[in-house]
Amino acid sequence: MPSTLPETELHNPQTTKTPLDPHLKALENEAIHIFREVAAEFEKPVMLYSVGKDSSVLLHLARKAFYPGRVPFPLLHVNTGWKFSEMIAFRNDIVKKYDLDFIEHINPRGAAENVTPFTHGSALFTDIMKTEGLRQALDAHGFDAAFGGARRDEEASRAKERIYSFRTPDHRWDPRNQRPELWNVYNGMIRKGESVRAFPLSNWTEVDIWRYIQVEDIPLVPLYYAKERPYVERDGMMILAEDPRLELLPGETVKHGSIRFRTLGDFPLTGAIPSQATNLEEVIAELEIATVSERQGRAIDRDQSGSMEKKKREGYF
């Protein structure tokens, strides 16, 4: 009995786009394969969605992997309460536009104990609101697999990360106790309470992400593009000065300039760069001559060498 889905329904309207080059095509195929494998092998997967560029690519690939069906798992946004306001607005639009199941979680300790990046410092704040928040959400829903947008080229400790990253029931990552991964055969067997973080973008680099966004015309939070914005210089970082909760320290003044963000997170912990790149072509051109890595604007990576590895052991991505 032939299927009778009309041809028009099987046609995405955006077919006029440039075909992917072999390099991006290979990366896309690999990511789709991973999405399908995890969705088939695990009982209750979830996709971690941080609203940033990598998450946007991850979501796009998930939609491709399960087309013409819906994305068969919810998106989870672990909100810290200190995200850029533009991120939240963008997030809400995307969820509506693509008909996604969506879960937001904010660690209640944040409000109860008044945990802020200013009072608790970036390390403790991140630990409570992100790492603990993520663990709370995963436990509450009993997810046994979580897709993340981590890439191996981001930071030294991630270079050894598996596609399927095995976690104990208390979400710990033990670099000495990860399963070998050969070919593209993934071992998804786990006991109750254990879980796997799956990283379809493992082999992508920052340039790949941007080129893919360009070719696929993936919508992004406007903060990635340069615009005249108010900012404060603090600890060698340019902090966006929009949120009333940002209190100026003695000697600080709000400046205005054309700035953009290479990564997005909590506004007090995410530094902008001066830039004139107002569209994708310009961002990519700027990136290809950039001599500074993308995570340089992240306060949390610089607490100490090896800090990311410590966070991962505790269950952060």
Add this chain to the structure above:
Amino acid sequence: MTVSAIAQNTGAQNTGVQAAAEATTGSVTTFPAVETARVPRDTRPLRLITCGSVDDGKSTLIGRLLWDTKAVKEDQAATLRRDSGKQNDLGLPDFALLLDGLQAEREQGITIDVAYRYFATDKRSFIVADTPGHEQYTRNMATGASTADLAILLVDARTGLLEQTRRHATIASLMGIKQFVLAVNKFDLVGYDRARFDQISHEFRELALSLGVRQITAIPMSALKGENVVYDGKASMPWYDGQTLVEVLELATVRSAQTVGFRLPVQRVSRPGESFRGYQGTVAGGSVKPGDSVVILPSGMVANVTKIVTFDLVRNAAVAGDAITLVLDRQVDVSRGDMIVSLESQPQTGLAFDAQLVALQSDGIQPGKRYWLKSGSRRQRVSVQPSSLLDLKSGKWNHHTDGLSMNAIGKVHLTFDEQAVFDPYEQNRTTGAFILIDPDTNNTVAGGMITAKRSSLGGIHTEDARVILSLPADLADQLMSTELFATRREEAEIRRVPAGKAIEIFDAIDG
């Protein structure tokens, strides 16, 4: 890979070896010009593995590749300089720190796992599996080699080939790598002596030939000084006319499985509505187009392809590597773990197969134990019986029916409860590969490669199989005096050997 690409690549890639071969006869070598225009360059990401011990300068080589292709950003370099505290006389940081990301490794000064590195030139991007060199990490090397298209074997120009070089070459070749680069490093420390290079590359060629490897390039280099890695080393080595390492990598080919029949291991069945049923998976071999007749294995049902659906468009063809959704023209029972294959060229289906294994965990592989086997999207129970063990020192297979300990490479018989579907690994690196999972721990305990199907009697299943009997001489004489034997005497080959020799011959066959 097209035939012309093979021809062009061997032409381009054997320059070092030719130089070595001809140097021994004292002739002057002229290198064939590399014409890239005739063959469309393979621009897919190349996956490669680097083998060699810490002492050979492996970290320095990878660091140099990242550094000279601008893959190291300024702030990472600053962290490096801060962490290494000292710089070498070239003003470069200690590259090893760039590569050994985990604190435990920094503390122990060893590389304990496979790390993946990324760099790119304007022609192509590269994924490097950086694996540790010690013997106790053979399993990590096998892991890195499983996805690699090319292996860089690093040797120190002062010491030349070591036992370890043979070990690494053997493992890489076993895992299906066909393209090798011999990086003769620290060449500055032997005074850029051409004769030394010729000697080492000639030695390696002998080794490679014994392994059946034909695509070899040998390159004299100094990773520390950046000579013949990304930039050429003409200033120090005017006699070397061959390619730099990066040039070889740019021209190398990605293995693709398009030469065998169509293979689609089904990952999931997509049923978004009553009207649509599609089978989702990644093409693991050959190609497919609407109208093709296919068979669903292991059930053997036949159907025709009506559509190849992707998010962007309904396609008129798909090739190996493509992640697709396939729609068939009739209701057939297909589920995850089945394989959809071409009618005319099918994989083998059966209950018993022979394979080679690498044991990955400290418990090793126990004879007769039942494991989970996962290949493609299929998981099934299997019992495993070792038959021989590879001696990495000599490259020989020895008779061995006990367990396989961690890092051991052995040949095994696999016996399944239900029909299994495989191609030989030699023909298809996806449908011929599998992992074993220990049901007690859920850990991945082995990686394996199918060599052949066995009949239920333990024989090899081919149309023109031969049986080799080893009999006591008196029994053989009685059998040969029968009438039936006499009528077909010319079809039989007979050798009389001492009993010990017969055992050796059988072990060699098992191995």
